[in-house]
Amino acid sequence: MAEDWRERKKARTRGVIQREALRLFAEQGYDATTVTRIAEAAGVSHTTFFRYFPTKEDVVLGDEYDPLLEAALRNRPESEDLVERVQRAVGEGLGVVYAADRDALLARVRLLLSAPALRARLWEDLQDTQVLLERALAGTDDPAEVPMRVRVVSAACLAVLTTAITTWGREDGARDLPALIDEAFTELRGELT
Numbered sequence: 001m002a003e004d005w006r007e008r009k010k011a012r013t014r015g016v017i018q019r020e021a022l023r024l025f026a027e028q029g030y031d032a033t034t035v036t037r038i039a040e041a042a043g044v045s046h047t048t049f050f051r052y053f054p055t056k057e058d059v060v061l062g063d064e065y066d067p068l069l070e071a072a073l074r075n076r077p078e079s080e081d082l083v084e085r086v087q088r089a090v091g092e093g094l095g096v097v098y099a100a101d102r103d104a105l106l107a108r109v110r111l112l113l114s115a116p117a118l119r120a121r122l123w124e125d126l127q128d129t130q131v132l133l134e135r136a137l138a139g140t141d142d143p144a145e146v147p148m149r150v151r152v153v154s155a156a157c158l159a160v161l162t163t164a165i166t167t168w169g170r171e172d173g174a175r176d177l178p179a180l181i182d183e184a185f186t187e188l189r190g191e192l193t
Contacts, residue, residue, distance in 0.1 A: 109169035
C-alpha cells in the first residue's frame with residue numbers, strides 16, 4: 001500500500017514538472033527556459049527536477065511509450081504480418097495516450113519540430129525505438145538474431161510513425177493523429193504490394 005502511494009506521488013510530481021516545463025517553453029521558448037525556472041514553477045527543488053529528468057531535453061522527450069509499445073507488439077498474434085502488428089500495436093497504445101494527453105503530446109511535438117537541441121536528441125531516441133521494434137517483432141533480445149527483413153520493416157514503420165507525427169505537428173494538430181497514422185500505414189502497405 002505504501003509503495004502504491006509513493007508511485008502515485010512520483011507520477012504526480014513528474015507530471016507537474018512536465019506540465020510546467022511545457023507551459024514555460026510555450027511562453028518563453030525552449031532555449032530561454034532554464035531548469036531552475038521549471039523547478040520553481042513546479043514547486044520542486046533543482047535537485048528534485050534532476051531526479052525525475054536527467055536533462056532539460058528529457059522533459060520533452062521522456063515518456064513511457066516505448067515499453068508500452070513493446071508489450072503491445074509482443075502480445076500481437078504472430079499470424080499478422082509485421083507491418084500490421086506494428087500498426088495495430090501503435091493504434092492500441094496511441095488511442096489511450098491520445099485520449100488522455102492530446103494537448104501535451106501536441107505541445108511536445110511542436111517543441112521537437114522547433115528546437116534544434118531536441119531534434120538532435122530525438123535522433124538518438126528514434127534509434128532506441130527502432131531497436132525495440134526489432135526485438136519485439138523478432139521475438140528476441142539478442143540483436144544478432146534479428147533478421148534483415150525485420151530490421152527493414154522496423155525502420156519503415158518507424159519512418160511511417162515519424163512522418164505522421166511530424167505532419168500532425170506541422171498542421172498544428174488539425175487532424176486526428178490516430179487516423180493520420182493509419183493513413184500513413186495504409187500508404188506503406190500500398191507500396192509494399
